[in-house]
Amino acid sequence: MPNSYIVKALTSYIENPNPCYALMLKGKWGCGKTYLVNQWIEDTFKNPVKKDDVVLEPIRVTLYGMTSTEQITKAIDRQIHPFLYSKAAKIGANILKIAGKVALRTDLDFNSDGKNDATLTTSLDSLSFLASRDDTIKPNSLKLLVFDDLERSHIPMKQLLGYINYFVEYCGCHVMIVGDEGKITDSKDKKILDDFKEKTVGKEFEVEPNIDGAIAHFVDELPRVNWISSQKDFIKKVFIASQCNNLRILRQCLYDLKLQYNEADTNLLKKDKSVMKALLGSFIAIYCEYKGQNKKVLKSWNSGKWAFLYAKEDSPEKKDISELFSRYDAEKLDGINVLNNSHIVHIVAHIEHGISMKTYIDDLLAESQKMVGVLTRLEGFRDMEDDVFVHDCNELSENILNGEFHQFHQIGKALAFFSLFEKEKLYIVKDSVIEKAKETLNLIFDKDVHDAEMLYRCRNAFWQGMNTVESRNDEYRIHKEMTTFFNEVFKAYEKKLPNKMQETLNNLNNENVQHLIQLDQEATPDNHSPYSLTPILRDQDAIALMEKIKELKNCNIRMFARFLSQHFMLSYDLRSDFTERFKDDRDTLNMLKLLTERESENTTGIRMLAFQYLLKVINGCVQRCEGVRNPLNYM
DSSP states (O other), rough: OTTTHHHHHHHHHSSSSSOSSEEEEEEETTTTTTHHHHHHHHHHHHHHHTTTTTOOOOOEOOOOOOOHHHHHHHHHHHHHHHHHHHHHHGGGGGHHHHTTTTTOOEEOOSSSSSSEEEEEEEEHHHHHHHHOOTSSOOOTTTHHHHHHHGGGOOOOOHHHHHHHHHHTSOOEEEEEEOGGGOOOOOOOHHHHHHHHHHHEHHHHHHHHOOOHHHHHHEEEEEEETTGGGGGGHHHHHHHHHHOOOHHHHHHHHHHHHHHHHHOOHHHHHHSSHHHHHHHHHHHHHHHHHTTOOOOOHTOOOTTTHHHHHHHHOTTTTTTHHHHHHHHHHHHGGGOOTTOOHHHHHHHHHHHHHOOOHHHHHHHHHHHTTOOOOOHHHGGGGSSSSSSHHHHHHHHHHHHHHOOOOHHHHHHHHHHHHHHHHHHHOOOOOOHHHHHHHHHHHHHHHHHHSSSSSHHHHHHHHEEEEEETOOOOOTTOOHHHHHHHHHHHHHHHHHHHHHHHHHHHHHHTTTTTGGHHHHHHTSSSSSSBBBGSSSOOOOOOOHHHHHHHHHHHTTHHHHHHHHHHHHHHHSSSOOOOGGGGGGGGHHHHHHHHHHHHHHHHHHOHHHHHHHHHHHHHHHHHHHHHHTTTTTTTGGO
């Protein structure tokens, strides 16, 4: 087992009553250093304490963010103080012997009659307490201190290490220092640390990620997601392929997937054969890459851009993308393409904006459970006999020609197979099959797509099918041709179909105006971001919108103004680069401003006040679009 020799060394260290040296555990952030120490402490100090014993528990202090040694002392105090408090009623007057060395103010009940026999207030001096050789504490009460996150401390290195040395040299304590010394880049600090290690650190250990142990532990933390327990080997394969050693990322990934799993349709999950496993692989790969070296590439990822970047020789991201694909070889990952385009877009949106994936997952499960038999059989084409393979390919061609597929996912998967088979010269695909597939897609668009949300859901289903097998390369004729065709049809529908926000603004009334603030936080149809981060007025007809505003009650005109104020973040002082996303709304807002001025001038009473308030807010929105940091100053 990885790190077993370190565990033995830690145990041997504490068996030495006065080692006069410290131990140091090193390793990259997230490799499991803290977990290793905490687990060792839990296993080593699990024996119950006798009734009247006063036993000091190991003291663990994180140095993360600390700026002075006084803060460390207070952290130690907080751990020693409960230790004394909990024993006060049991040891009676003996508490007075050691209490002068720690901060303590508490009511003491020596005879357990429920009444206070004394109130004890002392000065704070836990360092003297740790330095004492007082026999009030049992001899087997080890004084162990663990200082974690060394590299994250803001205390000057010389001062910090001098403070830690005090416990080793003058207090006779067992001391363990935990950190990633690779993050200490200042040359002076590195020299100070090297000198300290030479003098004070007796042994150093490099902690390696214990992937098997970590996965087992993480899975045990996921109640109600039993299916993940059967995927431990697959989790390990994908995590190793990522070349990420950060176990904390893996833990966060599995926990986030659990939340999405628990939101999904229970009936669909019960029938699932492969969708959640594929999504699990994508979650692990995307989390590791996004929080590692490929965040920029994944942030700009969409269903078509990867192909452009992959093909363009002078693209700075070409090397990263090529290397990315080479690491996640589907054949080594149970035949699963974890870099599924559609999965990437939705998982990145989930990471960046916390957007729920329930609808996406339910759609994937529903589509997968509608599949025709031949598509499932062809998943194992590598193990087929030639005559069986040709028979199934012919059947698949007939299914397309006869219009038997009615789902985007089915068409996409069928085309993915044919794209690969043609490229590998395994099967000749007739042009009539491809043309019929295009015709079928047009029919499905006309039949099923009636709003922007459905449009994007259908696109996701198509790409989910197209990326089921390895057919992504631009050299694959069918894949390239169908990608071009599908994107053209998609863009045509995208231009004519309004999204939820546009639909609401087009039909603004006294009922739906109250839902705008909530709608602003919902995801856009492509799930890239919430509406609050997009230009919502760019494509609006200002004159038509004003006609709708004029039909609102006075209170709802103010409600609409509050919605604009929230969307354009008028109460925030924003950097000019952050306001770029508002610029596309400027023209519509300027027209709306003129129309509101006119209404303000032509109305009276409370109605006039409502339009004046709206005008004030719109003016602030215009200023925001101009890049003004604090529009409230202009309102």
